[in-house]
Every structure is written in structure tokens, then in C-alpha cells.
Amino acid sequence: MEHEIKDVTILGAGPTGLFGLFYCGMRGASAQVIDALSQSGGQLTALYPEKYIFDVAGFSKILAKDLVRSLETQAAQFGEPVHLNQHVTALEEHDGHFVLVTETDRFPTRSLVLAAGIGAFSPRRLPQAVAEPWYGKGIQDRVLDPEQYRGKRVIIIGGGDSAFDWAQQLRGIAESISLVHRSDRFRAHASTVADVLASVDSGSTRLFTFHELHDIHSDGDYFHSVTLRHMKSKELAQVQCDVILPMLGFVSDLGALTEWGLRLENDEIVVDSQMETGRAGIYSAGDICTYPGKLKLIATGFAEAATAVNQAVHWVYPDKKVAPGHSSNMAVFGQKDD
Ligand SMILES: Cc1cc2nc3c(=O)[nH]c(=O)nc-3n(C[C@H](O)[C@H](O)[C@H](O)COP(=O)(O)OP(=O)(O)OC[C@H]3O[C@@H](n4cnc5c(N)ncnc54)[C@H](O)[C@@H]3O)c2cc1C
Structure with a gap:
């Protein structure tokens, strides 16, 4: 036209x-x-x-x-x-x-x-092939409406501003929040990191440093948990979740x-x-x-x-x-x- x-x-x-x-x-x-x-x-x-x-x-x-x-x-x-x-x-x-x-x-x-x-x-996508089919069906790389996550078990993947901001802002909205990052160094604003780490200490947020997504477990159209893998020890951890928010930059x-x-x-x-x-x-x-x-x-x-x-x-x-x-x-x- x-x-x-x-x-x-x-x-x-x-x-x-x-x-x-x-x-x-x-x-x-x-x-x-x-x-x-x-x-x-x-x-x-x-x-x-x-x-x-x-x-x-x-x-x-x-x-x-x-x-x-x-x-x-x-x-x-x-x-x-x-x-x-x-x-x-x-x-x-x-x-x-x-x-x-x-x-x-x-x-x-x-x-x-x-x-x-x-x-x-466009948002950077999770590198694991297992994640690809779940984009739009539980994996969402943009948060448009926090209310969407009310009562949900949320996993946030990333260590930057977006990951920490959402870990902070979904607290009290999501049923649970787990933050997963490949290292123990964060690229987020110091005060937000301090706030999220305090919530980890108080037990309201789970933090998995040196971990990455390994597998996703579903019943048909919905997943209910993921397996995370420790980058060094290769130990596996299973975490219940309804939503994965990859915050890996763009x-x-x-x-x-x-x-x-x-x-x-x-x-x-x-x-x-x-x-x-x-x-x-x-x-x-x-x-x-x-x-x-x-x-x-x-x-x-x-x-x-x-x-x-x-x-x-x-x-x-x-x-x-x-x-x-x-x-x-x-x-x-x-x-x-x-
Ligand atoms: C997390 C975060 C927080 C921020 N907080 C602040 C803050 O507190 N204060 C502040 O001042 N700044 C802040 N910024 C920076 C601010 O958002 C940017 O400076 C601002 O968005 C720049 O505006 P822009 O219109 O120049 O570009 P953009 O906002 O990037 O918009 C450019 C548009 O061009 C479009 N486009 C590009 N190429 C094409 C193409 N080939 N065809 C069609 N469309 C195209 C894109 O789709 C996009 O919509 C923040 C940035 C981030 C990431």
C-alpha cells in the first residue's frame, strides 16, 4: 500500500x-x-x-x-x-x-x-531448546500487567535490572517467586538487589545462583515445574512453577x-x-x-x-x-x- x-x-x-x-x-x-x-x-x-x-x-x-x-x-x-x-x-x-x-x-x-x-x-530468548515450545504458553518475556501473575508461582531468570525489578514488584502478587541466575554477580540497581536479597533472607523469595534452566515438566498444555541445574556441581533441583519470566535483556x-x-x-x-x-x-x-x-x-x-x-x-x-x-x-x- x-x-x-x-x-x-x-x-x-x-x-x-x-x-x-x-x-x-x-x-x-x-x-x-x-x-x-x-x-x-x-x-x-x-x-x-x-x-x-x-x-x-x-x-x-x-x-x-x-x-x-x-x-x-x-x-x-x-x-x-x-x-x-x-x-x-x-x-x-x-x-x-x-x-x-x-x-x-x-x-x-x-x-x-x-x-x-x-x-x-526483541527480548533475548532462553538458549535451552526445551523452552522454545512454551513461549506464549507459560514463558513470557514481557510483563505487561503484573495482575496477570496474581496467585501464580513465578520463576524469574536473569540477574539484571528487569529481573530484580520484577522480583521486587511481583512480591505480594505472585504466590511464590524464585530468581534464577547463572552467577552470583548481579547487574541491577544496588538498592533493588539489597531489597530482593533481604526478601530471600526472610524466606519470601527463593534465589538460585549459579543455576540454569534444565527441563520443563508439564501435564499437557500447562507446565507445573522445572528442573534447574547447578552450573558447577551439575546437581538438579526441582521447582514448582506456573510461569517463567526470562529477563535476559534484549x-x-x-x-x-x-x-x-x-x-x-x-x-x-x-x-x-x-x-x-x-x-x-x-x-x-x-x-x-x-x-x-x-x-x-x-x-x-x-x-x-x-x-x-x-x-x-x-x-x-x-x-x-x-x-x-x-x-x-x-x-x-x-x-x-x-
Ligand atoms: C529498564 C529501563 C529503564 C529506564 N528508565 C529511564 C528513566 O527512568 N529515565 C529516563 O530518562 N530514561 C530511562 N530509560 C531510557 C529511555 O527509555 C530511553 O532513553 C528512551 O526510551 C529513548 O526513547 P527513543 O524514542 O529515542 O527510543 P525507543 O524508546 O527505543 O523507541 C524507538 C522505537 O523505534 C522503533 N524502531 C526501531 N527500528 C525500527 C525499524 N527499522 N522499523 C520500525 N520501527 C523501528 C522501535 O520499535 C521502538 O519502538 C530506561 C530504559 C530502560 C531499558
Whole structure:
């Protein structure tokens, strides 16, 4: 399907891309966002929807999923589309405009803002073949709704932030929690590790260090227990469980973006202070771009999105100034009659 041409197309519906879409509307530019995932929000939706964020300006704390909902609402006021389930695989350039190509659709655009975060990403899967058939049937590598695990016997596999965060947050919800990790070194926030280890000491969490998944035992469609194996002694331990949550990080794939003639450094797009990528009409913002002093934060992504969009709008319509003016004094929001 060929879509209508837009002034600005934003690749990536993470916080940066969603704020960029709002900004396009505010500048009177037609726009669209394209994302490979089935929901917008990028890492916030895919990796930590139930976590509080404390460093977004104006919010003492806000759940990641609530921030995404606010960004969607803010962007939606201009009626420009967010195209989900569209994995961009190629970029074409024809007669002064670009076309982003996905497996099914073509998105023509006069300019581009690449806000592709860490690339199209997916959770790292358990390496044991025995786990594969149980994905979606008891093995879940994303926690979208903690209530789903109420009264369940949960095994969490991993030693990083996600594993420890969920071990902490499912306490009191799940019937039991067992944390399984291949070593005794954890890559999680020290205070969360301390909290979980205290719950191990008090008996409310079980911890299996130097263990890995060995086997899964089922009655037909549901499993009821797993066998864990000690990495050194090879001793086996059987643990009752209804759900396995592998929290092994994620693999990301920049894919096609590396072939678009952009300046790359460690798989990040090098931009200047105007968010220019070195290819005319293509800008970048958020986690995917880099420059000296870069901070990979939601806050910086917002600022970069504003810069990138204002530059893109000026590039498409040179008579429009780069400086947007103040939203508090704009006709588009009913604040002025011009
Ligand atoms: C556990 C965790 C906690 C965090 N906590 C905080 C915090 O407290 N405060 C803070 O400021 N930051 C935090 N961060 C970092 C923050 O989430 C990122 O800085 C932010 O998500 C970057 O936003 P983004 O829009 O640039 O990229 P992303 O959120 O990564 O979104 C990029 C989007 O682009 C899409 N995409 C990529 N390639 C393609 C393609 N080829 N085709 C189609 N779509 C594509 C992806 O599917 C994704 O949806 C945290 C990160 C993690 C992992």
C-alpha cells in the first residue's frame, strides 16, 4: 500500500518519536510515525511499562505506560497517524523526496526524523531448546500487567535490572517467586538487589545462583515445574512453577539503517547540533543519535525531537523559521488570532 506523502516522517514511536509527532502538528507540518512494534512507546512500553520514572520534567513520578498515554494524547490532537506493525526495511529517494519501505507498505515523505532508539528490538530468548515450545504458553518475556501473575508461582531468570525489578514488584502478587541466575554477580540497581536479597533472607523469595534452566515438566498444555541445574556441581533441583519470566535483556537490530549513507559511530547516528545526519533532509533524535556529551534519556530525546522537527520543517518549507515561537502564544492552540 502506498500512503500519501507527508512533510515529516518519524521512524520510531518511542517517547522521542511521539513528542516529535506533536511538534510537527504544532508547526503546521503534515506528519506520520512508523514503528515495528504493535504498541507505541518504544522501550517504555516494551521493557518497563509498570515502572515509575522520576526524571521527566513536570512529574515527580509517572508510570512509563502513563507517560506513553499522555504522549499519545498530546500527539493525537493534530490527527496525524501512527502506523504500527510496520518494520522499516529500506529507504528510497526519488525526485527530491524519500520513501520509507516496510514489508507491506510504502511511506513517501519530504523529510525524515530517525528516532529508532536502539533499533527494532526483541527480548533475548532462553538458549535451552526445551523452552522454545512454551513461549506464549507459560514463558513470557514481557510483563505487561503484573495482575496477570496474581496467585501464580513465578520463576524469574536473569540477574539484571528487569529481573530484580520484577522480583521486587511481583512480591505480594505472585504466590511464590524464585530468581534464577547463572552467577552470583548481579547487574541491577544496588538498592533493588539489597531489597530482593533481604526478601530471600526472610524466606519470601527463593534465589538460585549459579543455576540454569534444565527441563520443563508439564501435564499437557500447562507446565507445573522445572528442573534447574547447578552450573558447577551439575546437581538438579526441582521447582514448582506456573510461569517463567526470562529477563535476559534484549537484542536490537539497527538493520537497514546502517545502509542509508549516514555517519555511524558504534551503531549510533552521528548528528550535529541541528540534529542533521549528514544526509540532506534526514535528521535524528533520541537514543539512536550521538554527539559529544550525549545523554540517553527521555528528557534529552524530547529536546532533540524539537530541534530535529524544527529543522526538518524549515528544510521542507524554507520560509518557515526554525524557531517555533512559544506554544503559549500560538493560534494553533487558540491563543492568538493570526
Ligand atoms: C529498564 C529501563 C529503564 C529506564 N528508565 C529511564 C528513566 O527512568 N529515565 C529516563 O530518562 N530514561 C530511562 N530509560 C531510557 C529511555 O527509555 C530511553 O532513553 C528512551 O526510551 C529513548 O526513547 P527513543 O524514542 O529515542 O527510543 P525507543 O524508546 O527505543 O523507541 C524507538 C522505537 O523505534 C522503533 N524502531 C526501531 N527500528 C525500527 C525499524 N527499522 N522499523 C520500525 N520501527 C523501528 C522501535 O520499535 C521502538 O519502538 C530506561 C530504559 C530502560 C531499558
